[in-house]
Structure formats: C-alpha cells, structure tokens
Amino acid sequence: TQTIFSGIQPSGTLTIGNYLGAMKQFPELQDEYNSYFCIVDHHAITVPQDRLKLRERTRSLAAMYIACGIDPNKVTLFIQSEVPAHTELAWMLQCVASVGELERMTQFKDKSEGQESVTAGLLTYPPLMAADILLYQTDIVPVGDDQKQHIELTRNLAERFNNRYNDIFNVPDIKIQEVGARIMSLQNPTKKMSKSDDNQKATIYLLDDPKRIEKKIKSAVTDSEGIIEFDKDNKPGISNLLNIYAGFTNKSVDQIVAEYEGKGYGDFKTDLAEIVSNYISDIQQRYHELYESEELDDILDQGQEKANKVASKTLKKAKKAMGIGRVH
Numbered sequence: 001t002q003t004i005f006s007g008i009q010p011s012g013t014l015t016i017g018n019y020l021g022a023m024k025q026f027p028e029l030q031d032e033y034n035s036y037f038c039i040v041d042h043h044a045i046t047v048p049q050d051r052l053k054l055r056e057r058t059r060s061l062a063a064m065y066i067a068c069g070i071d072p073n074k075v076t077l078f079i080q081s082e083v084p085a086h087t088e089l090a091w092m093l094q095c096v097a098s099v100g101e102l103e104r105m106t107q108f109k110d111k112s113e114g115q116e117s118v119t120a121g122l123l124t125y126p127p128l129m130a131a132d133i134l135l136y137q138t139d140i141v142p143v144g145d146d147q148k149q150h151i152e153l154t155r156n157l158a159e160r161f162n163n164r165y166n167d168i169f170n171v172p173d174i175k176i177q178e179v180g181a182r183i184m185s186l187q188n189p190t191k192k193m194s195k196s197d198d199n200q201k202a203t204i205y206l207l208d209d210p211k212r213i214e215k216k217i218k219s220a221v222t223d224s225e226g227i228i229e230f231d232k233d234n235k236p237g238i239s240n241l242l243n244i245y246a247g248f249t250n251k252s253v254d255q256i257v258a259e260y261e262g263k264g265y266g267d268f269k270t271d272l273a274e275i276v277s278n279y280i281s282d283i284q285q286r287y288h289e290l291y292e293s294e295e296l297d298d299i300l301d302q303g304q305e306k307a308n309k310v311a312s313k314t315l316k317k318a319k320k321a322m323g324i325g326r327v328h
C-alpha cells in the first residue's frame, strides 16, 4: 500500500478553507493508504506564538482531526515536536537546500514582506516540511493549492539528496482537490482564507456558531451585478461562495448555478449559511466530546510511538548516507 502524509499548523482555529482544501479528503483516503497526519507545532513557531494558546491549539487540532472523520485506529496521528527526527532531518536538508531557492518561496516572501524582523525559521520552514514528508517514504501529499511550491521543493530536495548521497527517499506526488483547493477570504476574495487573518469577518472557523456563520456569509463581498455565475476573474466573490457551496454539498458548480437561475445573492447566501452550519455542527459536537477526553492523550501517545519508529529508521539511513555519526 502507498503512504500519504499531511500536516496542519496549530496556529489558529481551523477554517473552512483548511477543511475543504485538505481535511475533507483525509477520511476518504485513510482506508486505502497507510496514513500519517501531523500537528506541525514546530512550523507554528516560525512566527511568534503565545505559549499557552499554542498548547491549547495543538490539542484542539488533534481533536479536530478526529472530529472531521480521521479514525485513530487506521491512521497515525501525532505531534511533530514529539518526533525529534523531524528537526534532525530538517537540519540535514537545510544543508542540501540553497538560500536562493528558499528566498524564492512565495509564502516566505508574503510572510516576510514589510516585517521589521523575520525569523531564520521562516526561511528554513520548507526543509522542515520536506523532512516531515520524506521521513515516512511518502507517496502522496494531500494539501491545498497554496502548498504546491513547497511540495515541488520537497521533490527537488529529495532528488538532490538521492543523487548526491544515496537513494534514500521516495519522491512524493501532490494531491489537490478539484473543488476547494483554494478558498478565498470572504472580505477580499482575491486573497486566500487564512486561520491567521486579523479580520474575523473574512474567515469562517470550524468552531463558529450558526449566527456568526450567517452574519459572515451575508456580509461576504460580492459584486453589484446580482447574477449567480462562476467567473473567477470578474466575479471572484460569488465564485468563491459557489466553491464553498459545492464543497459542502458535493454538487458541481454548474449544477448549483442552474439551481439558482433567476435567484438573487440574498437567497443564495441564506441557503449557503444553513448548509455550512448544518454540516459543521456535527463536527463541532464530536470535537467538544473529544477535546477534554483522556482518549485523546492515548491516541497521541500511540501516534508518537509509531511515528518515532518509522521516522528514526529513515533518519538512520539518511545519516549513514551523509556520513554523520558512527556506523553501527
């Protein structure tokens, strides 16, 4: 069987962008693949975090994975910082990557632009991500569209390492959803929806209540034309809402456009708010049951143990190939 790996940063409450772009496909894949899902707390500290909030969000994200349909008996769910091989291999891959290629990453450029001080970790974030993926000999990485460039870099680093030292790593492929790969901000539909957006109205969180969801969708930026059709360039607002509608109903955008022919944005938004609320209320219920449970700790303990076993095996091979440490 093939292996999949994906990670999410505990840098805020999950958004419907995270869900539709990534999380939604995980339960569909877990039966078919040997699956690893990671809470990447080392990635989160590339920007300042409040320590208590970070800890809480790490636990919250673990509960959210399961609430969204991950079965801990089928997958390995674990916290990145509890598997030290990740940072060790990340260092080794930093010595394979060049500063130039890291500086060319659009996420680095976006996050560092206009900042007075940027951490070195923000620059070396992609080799850590490559380490996450390569340690498990991953075949497929299911992610949203914004991670494309990082996966491409991961492939390059794997190939470079294999050519330069020894054929250690599997070179992974990316898997992107057809609908939902890029959910945009409700307030600025040319910008992606992000869990760390300061404008709360721009983002629907998986823990929002129905009232808040309705408010946010009703105030979502559209256009003055009032015709429901998909045109990403000229009508980015309504096109984004159509994508969200499609993601939560599994209907095609064409089908939805046909259903709303002759209707206005008001009706459409009212229906969409109800669809999103109903869908995520099940997730929320499961989430709240899990968050406080001891079961969650048992699951993460098991995940840590299993991930460590697999990761340390690959790390050992990579160290040997590079000539680090003694040969046993």
Ligand code: TYM
Pocket (backbone or CB within 6 Å): 005, 006, 007, 008, 009, 010, 017, 018, 019, 020, 021, 022, 023, 040, 043, 128, 129, 132, 133, 141, 142, 143, 144, 145, 146, 147, 150, 180, 181, 182, 183, 184, 192, 193, 194
């Ligand atoms: P993160 O935490 O920003 O996002 C988690 C997942 O959600 C996807 N995503 C979106 N999809 C659609 N529309 C959006 N607006 C949207 N926003 C986020 C992301 O593409 C991602 O799949 N670097 C990664 C975390 C990571 C990782 C990894 C992922 C670390 N190591 C190894 C895969 C494999 C990140 O910051 O995701």
